[in-house]
Amino acid sequence: MTATDQPDPAPRPLDHLTAMGATDAMALVDRAGALDYTGLERAVGALARALQGRGLAKGARVASWLAKTRLASLLPLACARAGLVHVPINPLLKRAQTAHILADSGAELLIAGAGRAQTLEASDRPAGCALLIEDEAGAASLAAQDGLPPSAADPADLAAILYTSGSTGRPKGVMLSNANLWLGAVSVAHYLRLTAEDRTLCVLPFSFDYGQNQLLSTWAAGASAYPLDYLTARDVIRAVDKHGITTLAGVPPLWIQLAEAEWPEETAARLRRLTNSGGRLPVSLVRRLRTLFPAADLYSMYGLTEAFRSTFLDPALVDAHPESIGRAIPFAEVMVVRLDGGLAGVGEAGELVHAGPLVAQGYWQDYERTAQRFRPAPAFSEYGGMAVWSGDTVTRDEGGLLRFVGRDDEMIKTSGNRVSPTEVEEAAIATGAVAEAVAIGVPDDRLGEAILLVIRGDQAGEGALRDALKRELPNFMQPREIVWRAELPRNANGKVDRAGLKAELTS
Incomplete structure (x- = not known):
């Protein structure tokens, strides 16, 4: 995929990402070993068959509360292939938050490690929610010889529910379709200019849309993903050096840690691409990262789970506009809307509104909050349809670059x-x-x-x-x-x- 190519806008079932790479290229390298794309397809099919064999009906929710294991990496695709809805739970969460997500989603199966599972009480799982201990059943779930073939699912089918906190109350589940996740993967792979030669170090939790997209965009480009659960910045540095990592995604606190760490010059030079979301990078940190990683393009991005991703700043503009969140990503339309509903002018503050096929399907079984956040797009929208009204205030300059001003809610x-x-x-x-x-x-x-x-x-x-x-x-x-x-x-x-x-x- 080159910088001049336009991404294919036709969505497909999410599990078809296994066919995006060359069969002899490495798709996934983790503690369990390495899978090429043929192996990835086989493993996804086997896991999908094992899930289907548990008698779950189409659309049943399968929750996972896992570290970055092989099962955690494959579940997004395997659940989609089996016609199930994946509900990944942040491994940093504890019993109360996990119990809420299980109850709210109506999960019928929870896959967790023995240690995490032991922290739950019997009443924390909904009635009828089975428990699969990964340590005992993980290998067997990947051993089926007659795995399910790629699905013929409707791209509009619900594929995942990602839980994110609301400004009031407990976390709410954002409903994402096959098309949302497929097009998000293709979009990011395109504007990051990922190629089959790239190696992505996946350090963010897979329960985040940004973290999960580390895998999906890498596979959309036919590249290699290296999941890592890290404790210190030094762990990240060692992994970059050991695996020849070219692409690293992070959030501001991680970038601060990495910028303060000791990087061997030859290790820093391996990186070709740094991406940030989950908060604005201070200008001083942008300058530091540009100095520390001179061979790497720095992508500053803005997004929210309800619309996946909204904008990115072209690396060529970072030095001149380090405070900007850039322009719309492929498949996204972003608008700055005044309080009276009109299109804000240059330099005029307004609410960032996001339209297009990346917009999620709303909040799981929460019609009131869905109606607040998901509303018809403004009349001047090119995509039209349902839009996400972010509640965030931005401005647009004469060149069309956006700048984040503030967050209207109390998050x-x-x-x-x-x-x-x-x-x-x-x-x-x-x-x-x-x-x-x-x-x-x-x-x-x-x-x-x-x-x-x-x-x-x-x-x-x-x-x-x-x-x-x-x-x-x-x-x-x-x-x-x-x-x-x-x-x-x-x-x-x-x-x-x-x-x-x-x-x-x-x-």
Whole structure:
């Protein structure tokens, strides 16, 4: 796929990605060994047959709570081939969040490692939800000799539900079709100029659309994917050197770690492509990455799970416009819309609205929030149809480049994760150590935003509160600071004045 080619807009069933590479090229290299594209096709077919053999009806939800194992890498394609809906769960989540996702999705099968499965109680799985322990059944699931052939599924069929936090309440499931995931893979492979010679180090969780796309876009280009669960920046550096990695995707906190690490010059020179999403890169970090990796193109991107990806900045423009989020990716239409519904002019702030075939199908069994976020496209839209109204404010310059201004909702974006304040607050109140809690995001150079938890209660209980939060919430949801107050500010309706509190604590 060259820079001058136009990607094929015709969507196909997701599992057809196994046919995108040369049969003798490596598709997947992991702890279990290496699979060429013939082996990838065979393994996906075998796993699809094993899933089908469990008697699951078409459209049944299959949840996975896994590290980056072979099963985790193959499940997106195998579930699609078997006519099932994949529900990947972030391996960093703990029991309460996982139980919510299982119940909300109505999962009929959970695939997890023994260690994670042991943290769940019997009531955490919905009635009728079977448990498959990966450690015991993983190899057998890939051993079928009569695997399912590539599917003839309708590209509009639901293929996955990816859970992402909402501005209020618990995580909501974004419904993605075969077409959404197929076209997203083709689009990214095209604008990143991936080729069959590329090697992608997959360090982001596969439960994220951006993390999952590391695999899918790599396979769409016929290239090689190398999944990695890492602990330190040094682990990433060693993997880049060992495998001759050319492509690395990250979020701002990871790029900060990597920029501060010691890179052998010859290892840094191996990288040809760096991509960022999940938050804006500070200009100083952009400069540092350009110096540290002079042979690599740097792609700054903006997106949201509901629309997969919206924009990317051409690497040729990064030095001159390091603050920009660029222009629309292939298959996406992005518009800047004024409050009155008109198209915003140059330099005029407006809401970023996303239309086109990458727009998701809405939120799983959540019609109210679907109606809030998914609304008809503006009259001037080229694609028309249903659009995602992001709630994010942007501006457009004379050259058509977009710049992110701010987030209208109360979401906290930290370490590349979207965190619901309500989820953190509920966990704090559930400890019994506090009367009221308000979680807000405050600027942080390393995290993008850090969580500041404001508590009405007795500070003597802080130790117990922190211990409880460490047990119940993943690391990225832990507050950086806890502020104790005798009373919380309230508005005229008697509700906590979040906006005033945030303004006070960030001024």
